[in-house]
Amino acid sequence: MNPPPADYDVVIMGGALSGAAAGMMLKRGHPDLRVLIVERTAEFDRKVGESTSEVAGCFLTRVLHQGAHLSARQYQKHGLRMWFCKTPQDSVDDLTEIGPNFQSRLPTFQLDRALFDEHLLKEACDFGCGLMRPATVKTITLSEDDSPHTLEITPKEGGTRAVTTRWLIDASGKAAVLAKKLGVHHSAEDEHPTSSIWCRFRNVNGLDSFKSREMFPNLMKGVHGLRTTSTNHLMGRGWWCWIIPLSDGSYSAGVTWDRRYFTLPEGPTLLARLQAHLMAHPVGRLMFEHAVPDAGDTFYYKNLAYRSERITGNRWVMVGDACGFMDPLYSHGIDFIAHTVHAAVGLVKKNLAGECTREITDYLNMAYPRCWRIWFDALYKDKYAYIGDAELMNAAFLLDLGAYFIGPVRLVYSNPDYEWTRLPYDGPAGTFFGRFMAFYNRRLVHLANERVRKGMHGRRNHGHLWTPRQSFSPDNSALRLMWDGIKVWLKAEITTKLAPELSARA
Numbered sequence: 359m360n361p362p363p364a365d366y367d368v369v370i371m372g373g374a375l376s377g378a379a380a381g382m383m384l385k386r387g388h389p390d391l392r393v394l395i396v397e398r399t400a401e402f403d404r405k406v407g408e409s410t411s412e413v414a415g416c417f418l419t420r421v422l423h424q425g426a427h428l429s430a431r432q433y434q435k436h437g438l439r440m441w442f443c444k445t446p447q448d449s450v451d452d453l454t455e456i457g458p459n460f461q462s463r464l465p466t467f468q469l470d471r472a473l474f475d476e477h478l479l480k481e482a483c484d485f486g487c488g489l490m491r492p493a494t495v496k497t498i499t500l501s502e503d504d505s506p507h508t509l510e511i512t513p514k515e516g517g518t519r520a521v522t523t524r525w526l527i528d529a530s531g532k533a534a535v536l537a538k539k540l541g542v543h544h545s546a547e548d549e550h551p552t553s554s555i556w557c558r559f560r561n562v563n564g565l566d567s568f569k570s571r572e573m574f575p576n577l578m579k580g581v582h583g584l585r586t587t588s589t590n591h592l593m594g595r596g597w598w599c600w601i602i603p604l605s606d607g608s609y610s611a612g613v614t615w616d617r618r619y620f621t622l623p624e625g626p627t628l629l630a631r632l633q634a635h636l637m638a639h640p641v642g643r644l645m646f647e648h649a650v651p652d653a654g655d656t657f658y659y660k661n662l663a664y665r666s667e668r669i670t671g672n673r674w675v676m677v678g679d680a681c682g683f684m685d686p687l688y689s690h691g692i693d694f695i696a697h698t699v700h701a702a703v704g705l706v707k708k709n710l711a712g713e714c715t716r717e718i719t720d721y722l723n724m725a726y727p728r729c730w731r732i733w734f735d736a737l738y739k740d741k742y743a744y745i746g747d748a749e750l751m752n753a754a755f756l757l758d759l760g761a762y763f764i765g766p767v768r769l770v771y772s773n774p775d776y777e778w779t780r781l782p783y784d785g786p787a788g789t790f791f792g793r794f795m796a797f798y799n800r801r802l803v804h805l806a807n808e809r810v811r812k813g814m815h816g817r818r819n820h821g822h823l824w825t826p827r828q829s830f831s832p833d834n835s836a837l838r839l840m841w842d843g844i845k846v847w848l849k850a851e852i853t854t855k856l857a858p859e860l861s862a863r864a
């Protein structure tokens with residue numbers, strides 16, 4: 359029997375990266391599908407989610423095929439670089455730096471998200487998606503049988519439109535409309551109480567400028583690649599700042615902190631607090647002393663981490679940040695967009711083609727919370743305890759990066775048709791790696807606390823340039839990165855254990 363008629367085959371709630379990507383992928387090869395994207399804003403403002411990692415780069419270039427736009431209109435990213443200091447007065451020449459020596463091998467980008475999301479949404483419309491904008495999905499009545507879902511949509515100009523659809527894709531981002539409506543939205547505030555403030559600045563002095571290199575000659579040494587187009591992080595105990603260059607000449611800068619380990623000093627405004635914090639780090643001062651903030655572009659989020667208990671049901675599915683989010687430290691947000699959008703599009707297409715999709719639904723509802731937990735415990739749980747200690751962070755960086763390249767990055771390049779439909783850290787190998795990562799993460803947290811107690815936290819935050827011995831590539835050479843990381847970690851175990859107690863030194 360034919361299903362009851364509906365206005366659309368698919369309505370996508372939210373037209374930013376996740377929603378536009380889903381729309382485009384649905385219409386490609388299936389021009390007959392009736393897809394409507396509903397986007398609340400008249401135009402996108404500048405978002406976070408600007409720095410991409412390698413899984414995201416693979417998705418953007420090999421699944422969405424955006425290489426031409428990305429090469430011409432956005433910056434190529436050249437790795438993650440971290441800067442450690444002992445005091446705000448330190449010279450940039452004395453700081454410990456961790457980051458790549460050469461330019462990156464795989465495509466990764468610094469995205470002006472307003473520009474990119476607008477471009478992607480236009481492509482989705484060019485492929486034939488309908489667009490209601492600015493318009494908000496206000497009321498959702500989900501069907502529990504074979505009849506269509508009903509949505510009430512309010513366009514900005516006024517009035518309400520009732521729309522029926524076979525499928526609903528929730529791409530509403532942090533608003534997480536469906537998860538909240540269904541009561542399956544969970545904040546992770548208790549185990550990850552993080553906050554962020556950010557802004558975009560102009561007139562920033564880049565790290566490769568003549569001025570910077572004349573003031574600090576060490577910036578001409580050691581690193582062969584460009585530091586400007588890296589994602590530069592300033593690191594301290596309990597906090598880190600990102601500095602991301604954007605193709606319009608501005609820089610995105612923000613601070614994220616874990617409220618258990620650090621309190622951002624008060625100030626008259628959010629912007630003043632962010633600026634004061636940037637100026638308290640030698641690299642921040644070098645870059646932002648004469649920087650001019652973009653007016654009206656300062657944002658604040660409290661409690662960044664959350665997740666949905668399940669992400670799909672009777673002809674509805676969540677994608678991207680509508681499913682959940684963990685932490686921006688390693689720029690993994692778009693990795694999750696990639697996997698969830700791919701999996702959702704596959705599910706919807708199969709279902710609309712009349713195939714039984716029960717197995718996929720069961721898999722996604724089992725795999726998402728599991729993957730969130732494994733990834734979170736492996737990479738972020740209590741991590742802010744040690745991110746300000748260069749030696750401990752070097753161990754984590756090598757191990758985390760090695761595991762990322764052996765696992766998620768290698769797999770999406772080598773077996774894309776299968777891997778994109780799965781969630782990361784799937785299967786026995788993923789579980790094994792996840793557990794190992796959670797183990798060394800816990801050890802590093804313990805070492806950081808011991809180091810604070812013994813007065814030796816940050817002991818190597820001066821005078822080191824730690825560049826991994828090879829450029830990162832998605833093959834087993836990443837095992838060598840992990841091996842290097844294990845050596846740094848074991849050395850940190852020994853030096854921390856052997857260090858005298860503070861009382862013995864006094």
Ligand SMILES: Cc1cc2nc3c(=O)[nH]c(=O)nc-3n(C[C@H](O)[C@H](O)[C@H](O)COP(=O)(O)OP(=O)(O)OC[C@H]3O[C@@H](n4cnc5c(N)ncnc54)[C@H](O)[C@@H]3O)c2cc1C
Pocket residue numbers: 371372373374375376377396397398399405406407408409410411414493494495496529530531532533535554612659662677678679680686688689690691692693695
């Ligand atoms: C501080 C911070 C820094 C980050 N940095 C990075 C990074 O460097 N790299 C990275 O990969 N990720 C990063 N992320 C994560 C990244 O920002 C997100 O993963 C990404 O922006 C999510 O995209 P999305 O399309 O799922 O949601 P969004 O970009 O939030 O888009 C959701 C869209 O839905 C629309 N919408 C909402 N409700 C409705 C409704 N009812 N009706 C119609 N439309 C609606 C909104 O207007 C919006 O356009 C960061 C996150 C934070 C908090």
